[in-house]
Amino acid sequence: MRILKSVITVTALVFLAGCSSTYNAKVNFDTNPAISTADYKTYVWLSDKHALAAPEDVNPITLVKISTAIEAELEKKGFTQITSETDADFAVAFTLGSRDKIKVTNFPVTYNHFDWGYGYYGDYHMGMSRVGTETRVTNYTEGKVAIDIYDVKSHQPAWHGWATKRLTSNDEKNETEVVNVVVAQVLANFAVTQQ
Numbered sequence: 001m002r003i004l005k006s007v008i009t010v011t012a013l014v015f016l017a018g019c020s021s022t023y024n025a026k027v028n029f030d031t032n033p034a035i036s037t038a039d040y041k042t043y044v045w046l047s048d049k050h051a052l053a054a055p056e057d058v059n060p061i062t063l064v065k066i067s068t069a070i071e072a073e074l075e076k077k078g079f080t081q082i083t084s085e086t087d088a089d090f091a092v093a094f095t096l097g098s099r100d101k102i103k104v105t106n107f108p109v110t111y112n113h114f115d116w117g118y119g120y121y122g123d124y125h126m127g128m129s130r131v132g133t134e135t136r137v138t139n140y141t142e143g144k145v146a147i148d149i150y151d152v153k154s155h156q157p158a159w160h161g162w163a164t165k166r167l168t169s170n171d172e173k174n175e176t177e178v179v180n181v182v183v184a185q186v187l188a189n190f191a192v193t194q195q
Helices: 002-022 060-076 169-173 175-187
Strands: 026-031 042-045 051-053 090-118 124-151 156-167
Touching (some): 051 060, 060 090, 124 175
Antiparallel strands (some): 026 156, 124 156
């Protein structure tokens, strides 16, 4: 019985690990070395819309989901949202975009051409392998979200983090979860010393 419980527990952990990595994105960030974010405690949204730029055809509910995810992650990091722009330590905003991409892959393919008998020059042969090239063209959409942190006192950009991800039909079905995972990945490197 103990072995069965262990097997079930390990299987569940592997399944959960697989689920959480399903939505992983390529993430990076940049910091302004002239501005320290170590003492940041409070923030405001840079604008009422929260998004600095978004495609015209974006679902407005998606923008709300991103805003909510950013607020939740900042709260987890110990930051407090306030309404006073002059009293806040930093302002936050995000941009959202997507573009269609094409991936072309060429690779060698070996195939067998079976024949036997005498060739033109009288030599006897049996079966031959030939090498060719196969080309695959894949169309896909790549989404990008960028989160910007601005220092309120200096009015300068302090931190910029972004993620790009190849979007799938599964992402569309589970949009809220995808947004939460990707926003968490982007903000993971913001003010990592903040307690």
